[in-house]
Amino acid sequence: MAADLPTFTLYRKRIKNLRLTVKPPHGEVVVSAPRHVPESTIVAFVAGRAAWIAKHQERMASQPQPLQPGPETEALRRRLKLAAPALVAHWADAMGLVPPDIAIRRMTSRWGTCNTERRRITVNLELAQRDVALLEYVIVHELAHLIERGHNTRFYSVMDAHMPDWRLRRRVLNGN
Ligand SMILES: [Zn+2]
Structure with missing residues (x-):
């Protein structure tokens, strides 16, 4: 596994293609995968998008982070x-x-x-x-x-x- 593989949460779904989203506000990476796709393919898919993921996470980190009441x-x-x-x-x-x-x-x-x-x-x-x-x-x-x-x-x-x-x-x- 690549050292710079981004951490991600995997959901198996009844879908046709792999899907990857970077979710606000903290840049959590979520991958949705069809049930038959092997884990190695998913890992390669995420690793191939590491730079893109990092760019989006940086952009989110620079957005104002909402303060919690208190x-x-x-x-x-x-x-x-x-x-x-x-x-x-x-x-x-x-x-x-x-x-x-x-x-x-x-x-x-x-x-x-x-x-x-x-x-x-x-x-x-x-x-x-x-x-x-x-x-x-x-x-x-x-x-x-x-x-x-x-x-x-x-x-x-x-x-x-x-x-x-x-x-x-x-x-x-x-x-x-
Ligand atoms: Zn203005």
């Missing part, structure tokens, strides 16, 4: 509630904007959102666990949507003007 999460929320408004006020001022409302929420797929009509930005609670430079990047990104709604040339020129190293921060935030 006292630790509440402590993070309090910390972010204290830190975020001052940062929003600072960056809104720097960008010539009236500071919008800010909300803090547990989110699974995004670091932040901006409701341009209600002028409210929402940041992911998980940012409380990350470097403040990354929280700032998310705040500036969402504030930039109050100037330009789309992710277009104008949006990126707003980002470049106010946070020249935003690409680097984004890379760190997304884990690559």
Whole structure:
């Protein structure tokens, strides 16, 4: 067996072909196999997809991991509630904007959102666990949507003007 064979869970099913899925949020590998396919074939099938599996698992690891409710999460929320408004006020001022409302929420797929009509930005609670430079990047990104709604040339020129190293921060935030 190959040393880098990914760990997987095998289900035997009434199906015609081998199926492999990498399941969120933790990248568990699940293989469904027809009953007659020998284990050696299944192992070779998984081993042949090791690089693809690793790529998907890395991508999942860089997604925000939802925090579970509890006292630790509440402590993070309090910390972010204290830190975020001052940062929003600072960056809104720097960008010539009236500071919008800010909300803090547990989110699974995004670091932040901006409701341009209600002028409210929402940041992911998980940012409380990350470097403040990354929280700032998310705040500036969402504030930039109050100037330009789309992710277009104008949006990126707003980002470049106010946070020249935003690409680097984004890379760190997304884990690559
Ligand atoms: Zn955006």
